[in-house]
Amino acid sequence: MKAIVLFSGGLDSILAARLLQSQGVEVVGLNMITPFHDCSKEAEERAKEIGIELVVRSFGEDYMKMVAHPQWGYGSNVNPCLDCRTAMCREAKKLMDEIGADFVATGEIAGQRPNSQKIHQLALVARESGLGGKLLRPLSAKTLSRTDMEIEGTLDREQMKAFTGRSRVQLISYGRKAFGLKTIPQPSTGCVLCENSYAPRIRDLLRHKDVPTIWDAKALAPGRRLRIDENAYCIVARRKADCDVLDELFASPKRSRCALLYPDNYMGASAMLVTDEAPEFGDENPVLSDKMNEYVQTAGSLALRFSNPEKFRDVPGGPVCRLYVGAKETRVAVRENPEVENIRIIMEKLGEPKKKEADASEAPAPQDAPSKAPAAEE
Numbered sequence: 001m002k003a004i005v006l007f008s009g010g011l012d013s014i015l016a017a018r019l020l021q022s023q024g025v026e027v028v029g030l031n032m033i034t035p036f037h038d039c040s041k042e043a044e045e046r047a048k049e050i051g052i053e054l055v056v057r058s059f060g061e062d063y064m065k066m067v068a069h070p071q072w073g074y075g076s077n078v079n080p081c082l083d084c085r086t087a088m089c090r091e092a093k094k095l096m097d098e099i100g101a102d103f104v105a106t107g108e109i110a111g112q113r114p115n116s117q118k119i120h121q122l123a124l125v126a127r128e129s130g131l132g133g134k135l136l137r138p139l140s141a142k143t144l145s146r147t148d149m150e151i152e153g154t155l156d157r158e159q160m161k162a163f164t165g166r167s168r169v170q171l172i173s174y175g176r177k178a179f180g181l182k183t184i185p186q187p188s189t190g191c192v193l194c195e196n197s198y199a200p201r202i203r204d205l206l207r208h209k210d211v212p213t214i215w216d217a218k219a220l221a222p223g224r225r226l227r228i229d230e231n232a233y234c235i236v237a238r239r240k241a242d243c244d245v246l247d248e249l250f251a252s253p254k255r256s257r258c259a260l261l262y263p264d265n266y267m268g269a270s271a272m273l274v275t276d277e278a279p280e281f282g283d284e285n286p287v288l289s290d291k292m293n294e295y296v297q298t299a300g301s302l303a304l305r306f307s308n309p310e311k312f313r314d315v316p317g318g319p320v321c322r323l324y325v326g327a328k329e330t331r332v333a334v335r336e337n338p339e340v341e342n343i344r345i346i347m348e349k350l351g352e353p354k355k356k357e358a359d360a361s362e363a364p365a366p367q368d369a370p371s372k373a374p375a376a377e378e
């Protein structure tokens with residue numbers, strides 16, 4: 001028999017794969033990259049260690065529609081885990097059909113995550129993904145309804161497990177005893193949709209765009225994010241790495257309409273202005289509306305607000321930025337404006353260490369309640 005296992009490289013997915021291997025099942029891992037979470041590197045390493053083939057796939061723009069309008073709502077942050085799990089299982093079903101596998105398995109454990117792994121939610125994902133009785137959770141199988149494979153007798157239910165709840169202690173002990181696991185993967189840092197520090201940015205994005213794109217998701221990460229008004233926001237770089245991300249975002253043909261400002265005759269912060277007023281990508285003769293000129297001035301003032309005044313106040317003729325709009329580079333004088341002090345930074349503390357971490361699970365693990373106590377370690 002052949003099974004697709006949703007595989008993050010976390011402890012649960014490793015154990016699910018090993019348990020099936022021990023029953024003579026050929027395992028193919030599937031790792032799904034989302035716009036908010038990529039654990040493919042770890043998954044590749046772990047897959048090699050346990051000797052399984054790994055297929056890595058990425059979600060497309062449809063994933064963003066799901067994040068914006070989840071059928072089953074969000075967890076404790078902006079994490080639509082039930083919809084996301086369903087989408088992953090659908091992808092696993094596609095792969096199952098493509099390569100002629102017999103069923104799909106995940107490392108989910110009943111009750112491990114309070115907002116997406118209750119028994120009825122596991123059943124819901126099985127139903128909504130179209131897998132039904134072809135979806136096995138080997139680590140909790142004995143606590144769940146029988147799958148087709150158990151009913152047909154192609155898998156021995158007695159060999160399956162009955163783990164429940166959030167503790168990792170028994171899982172670690174099982175992994176060591178049954179499979180001689182020497183290295184126990186650390187709990188996953190998870191996807192940013194679960195992070196308290198990230199949520200304000202995502203909420204702001206969803207409030208202002210009905211269906212954001214993957215580009216919009218990537219633009220959530222760098223720098224300080226400041227909402228100018230309902231139709232425009234500005235990202236001001238904090239460091240060189242932010243500038244690199246802004247360059248990359250600006251170079252993407254899939255970008256939302258935006259403009260870039262770089263200090264030209266002084267040392268300071270660069271900024272990206274994102275607004276539908278901006279000319280389209282590749283426009284060689286962009287004409288800026290009055291509103292766009294106003295936004296550019298505001299973005300320039302914001303860039304100065306986060307620059308060292310000593311570096312620009314004495315510049316002869318005043319500070320000037322290179323302005324990239326459409327496919328054109330121009331220069332624009334920028335000025336300090338005390339009114340921009342009132343523009344709120346949507347989230348100041350991006351990247352600060354999370355207070356709590358949730359367990360790794362199968363490809364990427366749902367983490368509905370990062371604010372709750374982490375699962376116990378050994």
Ligand code: SF4
Nearest residue numbers: 081084191365366367
């Ligand atoms: S935590 Fe996992 S299941 Fe939940 S939204 Fe993120 S990737 Fe999807």
